[in-house]
Amino acid sequence: MPSAVSLLRSPSLSDVAEYAYAATAPAGSRLIFLAGSCPLNADGTTAGIGDHAAQAAVCVENMKTALADSGAGIADVISTRVLVASTQQADLVSAWEVVRDAFGDHDVPSTLLGVTVLGYDHQLVEIECVAAVLD
Numbered sequence: 730m731p732s733a734v735s736l737l738r739s740p741s742l743s744d745v746a747e748y749a750y751a752a753t754a755p756a757g758s759r760l761i762f763l764a765g766s767c768p769l770n771a772d773g774t775t776a777g778i779g780d781h782a783a784q785a786a787v788c789v790e791n792m793k794t795a796l797a798d799s800g801a802g803i804a805d806v807i808s809t810r811v812l813v814a815s816t817q818q819a820d821l822v823s824a825w826e827v828v829r830d831a832f833g834d835h836d837v838p839s840t841l842l843g844v845t846v847l848g849y850d851h852q853l854v855e856i857e858c859v860a861a862v863l864d
Contacts, residue, residue, distance in 0.1 A: 733758040733861040734807045736837065747829050748836045752807045754861030761799045761862065765812070765855040766792035767848070775851040781813060781820045784854040785827035792856055803832060805860040809839040812855040814847045824854045 736749035754760070768776045768784035769791065777783025796802055811828050813821045825841050837858075847855050 732804045733863045734805060734835075734837070736835070747825075748839045750838060752838050754807055755863075757864060758861040759864050760807075761796070761801050761805075761860040763792065763795050763799070763858050763860070765857045766795060767852060767855055769849065775849050777853075778851045779853075781815065781823045781853050782827050784852070785811075785824040785856070786831075788854050788856045789828060789831040792858060796858075796860055799860070801860040801862050804835050805862050806832070806835070806837050806858050807861045808837055808859050810857040811839060811841045812844050812847060812857070813842065814844055814853045816843060818843075820853075828856060 733754045735753045737751040737753065739750045742750055766788045768787040770776050770787075776787040793803060796805065809828065811824060813824045815821060821841055821843055828839070829836070847853065
């Protein structure tokens with residue numbers, strides 16, 4: 730099924746960013762707003778304690794599950810926001826690389842933020858996303 734999402738790149742802006750600068754979805758698309766995907770195991774414990782990349786990987790898998798349960802897939806994501814509890818840029822990059830690799834060629838507009846704390850014990854990463862599907 731074709732994706733409702735069109736990624737837009739700006740020739741006027743730097744090509745260093747590893748994502749499209751904007752995305753659109755046509756009128757009539759159904760938007761899906763996912764809660765932040767957290768690095769939680771099925772039993773509610775936090776996965777990958779102390780490891781930003783490991784937590785990002787679990788967040789991505791949980792995000793894919795929530796997308797599937799909503800009738801969407803990763804190619805339907807129109808934007809992401811990646812939250813990383815750290816003051817170190819290297820930790821943000823470690824989490825981002827996992828997210829970027831998971832999206833592959835579907836390099837949606839994304840924001841990467843360092844935050845002071847996240848909601849669960851030992852949580853270091855959370856991924857928010859919006860998806861669009863054709864009805």
